[in-house]
Amino acid sequence: MSGPLxxxxxxxxxxxxxxxxxxxxxxxxxxxxxxxxxxxxxDGTRASFPRLNGISTYFLSVNRGKKSITLDLKNEQAKEIxxxxxxxxxxxxxxxxxxxxxxxxxxxxxIRKHNPxxxxxxxSGFGQTxxxxxxxxxxxxxxxxxxxxxxTGPVDPExxxxxxxxxxxxxxxxxxxxxxxxxxLYKAEKTGQGQWVDVAMMDSQAAFCENAIVRxxxxxxxxxxxxxxxxxxxxxxxxxxxxxxxxxxxxxxxxWEAFCKAAGKEEWIGHERYRNxxxxxxxxxxxxxxxxxxxxxxxxxxxxxxxxEHNVMWGPVNNIEQVVNDPHIQAREMxxxxxxxxxxxxxxxxxxxxxxxxxxxxxxxxxxxxxxxDDVLSSLLGLSAEEIENLRKDGVV
Amino acid sequence: MSGPLxxxxxxxxxxxxxxxxxxxxxxxxxxxxxxxxxxxxxDGTRASFPRLNGISTYFLSVNRGKKSITLDLKNEQAKEIxxxxxxxxxxxxxxxxxxxxxxxxxxxxxIRKHNPxxxxxxxSGFGQTxxxxxxxxxxxxxxxxxxxxxxTGPVDPExxxxxxxxxxxxxxxxxxxxxxxxxxLYKAEKTGQGQWVDVAMMDSQAAFCENAIVRxxxxxxxxxxxxxxxxxxxxxxxxxxxxxxxxxxxxxxxxWEAFCKAAGKEEWIGHERYRNxxxxxxxxxxxxxxxxxxxxxxxxxxxxxxxxEHNVMWGPVNNIEQVVNDPHIQAREMxxxxxxxxxxxxxxxxxxxxxxxxxxxxxxxxxxxxxxxDDVLSSLLGLSAEEIENLRKDGVV
Numbered sequence: 001m002s003g004p005l006x007x008x009x010x011x012x013x014x015x016x017x018x019x020x021x022x023x024x025x026x027x028x029x030x031x032x033x034x035x036x037x038x039x040x041x042x043d044g045t046r047a048s049f050p051r052l053n054g055i056s057t058y059f060l061s062v063n064r065g066k067k068s069i070t071l072d073l074k075n076e077q078a079k080e081i082x083x084x085x086x087x088x089x090x091x092x093x094x095x096x097x098x099x100x101x102x103x104x105x106x107x108x109x110x111i112r113k114h115n116p117x118x119x120x121x122x123x124s125g126f127g128q129t130x131x132x133x134x135x136x137x138x139x140x141x142x143x144x145x146x147x148x149x150x151x152t153g154p155v156d157p158e159x160x161x162x163x164x165x166x167x168x169x170x171x172x173x174x175x176x177x178x179x180x181x182x183x184x185l186y187k188a189e190k191t192g193q194g195q196w197v198d199v200a201m202m203d204s205q206a207a208f209c210e211n212a213i214v215r216x217x218x219x220x221x222x223x224x225x226x227x228x229x230x231x232x233x234x235x236x237x238x239x240x241x242x243x244x245x246x247x248x249x250x251x252x253x254x255x256w257e258a259f260c261k262a263a264g265k266e267e268w269i270g271h272e273r274y275r276n277x278x279x280x281x282x283x284x285x286x287x288x289x290x291x292x293x294x295x296x297x298x299x300x301x302x303x304x305x306x307x308x309e310h311n312v313m314w315g316p317v318n319n320i321e322q323v324v325n326d327p328h329i330q331a332r333e334m335x336x337x338x339x340x341x342x343x344x345x346x347x348x349x350x351x352x353x354x355x356x357x358x359x360x361x362x363x364x365x366x367x368x369x370x371x372x373x374d375d376v377l378s379s380l381l382g383l384s385a386e387e388i389e390n391l392r393k394d395g396v397v
Numbered sequence: 398m399s400g401p402l403x404x405x406x407x408x409x410x411x412x413x414x415x416x417x418x419x420x421x422x423x424x425x426x427x428x429x430x431x432x433x434x435x436x437x438x439x440d441g442t443r444a445s446f447p448r449l450n451g452i453s454t455y456f457l458s459v460n461r462g463k464k465s466i467t468l469d470l471k472n473e474q475a476k477e478i479x480x481x482x483x484x485x486x487x488x489x490x491x492x493x494x495x496x497x498x499x500x501x502x503x504x505x506x507x508i509r510k511h512n513p514x515x516x517x518x519x520x521s522g523f524g525q526t527x528x529x530x531x532x533x534x535x536x537x538x539x540x541x542x543x544x545x546x547x548x549t550g551p552v553d554p555e556x557x558x559x560x561x562x563x564x565x566x567x568x569x570x571x572x573x574x575x576x577x578x579x580x581x582l583y584k585a586e587k588t589g590q591g592q593w594v595d596v597a598m599m600d601s602q603a604a605f606c607e608n609a610i611v612r613x614x615x616x617x618x619x620x621x622x623x624x625x626x627x628x629x630x631x632x633x634x635x636x637x638x639x640x641x642x643x644x645x646x647x648x649x650x651x652x653w654e655a656f657c658k659a660a661g662k663e664e665w666i667g668h669e670r671y672r673n674x675x676x677x678x679x680x681x682x683x684x685x686x687x688x689x690x691x692x693x694x695x696x697x698x699x700x701x702x703x704x705x706e707h708n709v710m711w712g713p714v715n716n717i718e719q720v721v722n723d724p725h726i727q728a729r730e731m732x733x734x735x736x737x738x739x740x741x742x743x744x745x746x747x748x749x750x751x752x753x754x755x756x757x758x759x760x761x762x763x764x765x766x767x768x769x770x771d772d773v774l775s776s777l778l779g780l781s782a783e784e785i786e787n788l789r790k791d792g793v794v
Contacts, residue, residue: 004577004584004592029580049629052615058629061611108753127751130728140625140633141712144644147720149625149635151562154551161625161635161642161714164561165548166605173749175572180401180750182579183426187401187755189586195401195754203749206720206731208563210746213732214458216717217744218449223717228537228546228558232446232455236537238546238558245558247541315538317558320613320620323544323603331527334603335610347614349607352570352600353577354524356505357592358584 003030004358008185009089011082012036012066013073013106015043017139017167018201019095019123020062021174022181026091027065028351028360034085034376035063035367039070039397042369055343060366064338064348068367069376070397073104077396082106084381086114090188091181093121097136098128108196118194119184123177127200137201142169146205151212153225172204234280234287235259238317239295246300249313251277262310263294340365373397400427401755405582406486408479409433409463410470410503412440414536414564415598416492416520417459418571419578423488424462425748425757431482431773432460432764436467436794439766452740457763461735461745465764466773467794470501474793479503481778483511487585488578490518494533495525505593515591516581520574524597534598539566543602548609550622569601631677631684632656635714636692643697646710648674659707660691737762770794 008031012023020035020043027033037043048058071078086092092111094101101107101122108120122128125137143149143163153162180197188194206213212223215231223231228238233251250259253276260268268274273283280287295303300316307314318326324335324347336350343365351360377383377397391397405428409420417432417440424430434440445455468475483489489508491498498504498519505517519525522534540546540560550559577594585591603610609620612628620628625635630648647656650673657665665671670680677684692700697713704711715723721732721744733747740762748757774780774794788794 004580008583025576029576050612050616057611057615058608061607126725127729129751130725132725136710137712138633138646138710140627140635140644141646141710144635144714145712145720145723147715147717148562149644149714150716150720152549153559153562154556159551159556160637162550162559162622163625163627163634164565165545165550165620165622166607166609167627168561168565168605171605175576176749179422179426179572179576179579180752182576182583183401183750184752184755186579186583186586189583193754195752198751198753199749200729202725203729203731206726206746207749208565208568209717209720210458210563211455212563212717213721213746214454214743215447216721217732218454219447223562225559225562228560230537230560230564236535237560238537238541240557247537247546249535249538313533313535313538315534315542317541317546318544319547320544320606320609323542323547323606324610324613326542328523328527328529328599329603332524332597332600334600335614346611349603349610352573352596352604353580354526354595355577355581355592356595357590358581 003360006030010091011089013094017170018173021171022177025178033066035066052343063366065364067372069373070370075396088380091119095123121181121197128198139167139169142201146202147209155227173201176204241300243299245317247315258310259312262306338365400757403427407488408486410491414567415570418568419574422575430463432463449740460763462761464769466770467767472793485777488516492520518578518594525595536564536566539598543599544606552624570598638697640696642714644712655707656709659703735762
């Protein structure tokens with residue numbers, strides 16, 4: 001382990017994605033994350049597809065670098081183990097539906113008695129308070145109920161709705177969860193006092209909709225999906241070319257002039273309806289039609305060379321294969337190879353946080369179920385091999 | 398101010414969205430964020446639309462709670478002011494293109510000489526290293542080059558590309574930036590040693606594509622947009638109803654059975670092609686057609702009542718107006734009203750991070766340009782009113 005959070009210990013009751021994404025970030029940052037899993041079954045995402053030699057890639061990606069211990073949380077003997085571990089860690093994270101931790105006997109009020117400095121992070125669909133708090137949630141519910149789906153997708157109001165292609169409903173709450181946990185950790189370090197951090201998936205989507213929300217509140221106009229367009233700028237979107245697609249950013253006057261010159265459309269520089277951003281937005285339907293026709297006259301490579309010569313801002317629309325093989329992504333070491341005893345060597349995406357003094361190293365794959373049970377119980381709680389064996393016989397671990 | 402980072406001071410050289418979103422999070426958490434802006438002009442987003450009494454809502458939303466000081470960074474006198482301020486703060490954040498801070502004389506190596514404990518956060522399109530590092534970037538470039546656009550949108554490969562409706566290209570780097578900065582702050586608190594945190598927009602999008610990337614690396618299949626469908630589950634998507642749309646989550650066996658009963662489609666429970674998730678995914682085209690026909694037989698309210706009775710997981714597809722007025726969002730205090738001297742009272746979205754002991758309070762609107770210049774220069778640097786007046790005459794502030 002290395003990274004700025006080296007030495008920090010995290011006990012994780014998380015399953016699926018929102019919570020595990022939060023603890024993945026903490027593990028990436030160097031924290032020791034001890035993931036509690038149900039004996040025999042483990043995290044439900046271990047059953048997900050596709051698999052590598054029988055191991056779920058979904059599980060491998062989001063659990064890299066964590067330790068796995070098994071514990072039947074409903075077993076009375078497990079309670080004492082949890083209370084013991086709680087005394088040894090800095091952070092507890094859970095993403096059960098509100099109320100479950102209380103039923104298990106591990107709610108914040110109980111846990112803090114065992115460790116007043118602990119930061120207790122709860123990540124859930126709707127949070128610990130409010131009328132929907134008891135409801136379960138999955139990614140798509142948060143994306144839809146939090147506003148994201150309503151502003152994402154084709155311009156055509158009759159087109160079917162689309163989701164954000166990655167599970168930002170889960171990951172959004174995970175990342176705000178890790179953020180709040182870190183802030184509380186800093187505070188606890190200064191004061192010796194921990195606290196409960198409550199982050200909801202629906203709230204997190206609303207938080208990302210900040211610009212759409214302030215626009216609606218100010219004007220009363222309800223923001224709509226804009227295809228690949230920016231709501232306030234043009235051209236600032238994806239265009240089809242003769243052979244594929246590209247993003248063109250030429251919204252301000254300087255870039256617009258450069259684009260017109262590159263495209264041999266000097267007459268558009270002072271054009272009555274296209275000369276500036278406001279005019280282009282006002283006459284957008286006509287403008288888009290003209291742009292689509294123009295952009296389809298050259299391939300992406302041909303446009304790219306012209307744009308580079310004229311300092312026009314543009315970029316390719318990369319698919320996942322192109323991202324993985326992109327020379328810049330490679331140079332940034334954003335794709336790393338790790339090894340799992342059964343899945344073997346496999347590649348996953350790295351962390352985007354680059355530190356000059358405590359660099360992140362992603363070296364360890366997602367854990368085998370319960371692979372660290374013995375080590376954690378003996379090193380943190382001082383249990384003997386025989387005691388652990390008895391727990392195993394009793395189905396506790 | 399209140400919140401877990403109360404007492405932490407941040408000097409911000411950020412403009413537009415990626416950097417300001419990072420410092421917004423730090424300000425929400427209670428840090429004192431001093432935003433440096435160009436005299437007379439300020440952050441370019443002050444010129445953005447729509448406006449409230451002439452004030453940009455874009456600026457107001459993402460800069461709530463910050464202080465604003467003006468400083469002409471190219472002026473020699475400004476250098477000494479920056480070096481003075483750097484000694485008084487814990488964190489510096491900038492989102493210029495790599496190289497700009499060095500040309501201004503404020504690169505990390507120089508700044509650390511004035512304050513070795515400082516955490517220096519750089520948020521940029523492509524990061525401080527790698528072949529694209531010198532390139533400028535806007536949100537849409539990061540969304541397209543980082544893979545996001547390639548997995549978001551309609552299933553139809555001929556459909557025009559779509560963006561994520563909020564600027565996750567910017568905000569993604571902003572949130573990972575704030576995360577890395579917090580981790581480095583914690584480390585600095587323990588060791589007295591600061592560091593440079595480098596976060597790129599393109600890397601951050603790749604990081605969010607984690608599941609698509611591990612799937613591609615494992616199988617060689619390039620993930621494609623899936624409309625509103627989850628790539629691995631069905632039904633887990635948006636359906637049109639008689640009058641609007643809803644999200645239905647009934648992918649596992651228990652929920653599928655509940656759904657079939659609610660919909661009066663008991664024959665689908667053991668149906669050869671629909672009976673489980675794998676079968677439904679395998680026969681998805683036929684399944685979706687049948688589901689679309691079924692879902693259009695009732696209104697969203699009618700389905701909602703049925704689903705609630707049968708414990709089927711569902712939710713509405715809220716537009717921004719519905720999000721703002723949602724009783725749960727209201728109960729979570731996710732919409733707050735702040736007051737700006739010129740824009741007046743206005744509503745913005747709050748933070749999704751809820752703390753039990755150090756609650757976040759969002760009480761202050763985005764600042765007027767330079768409104769804190771005198772206060773910051775006198776309180777942190779001990780400058781007299783006359784000295785500040787002279788700086789103003791010289792165009793330094």
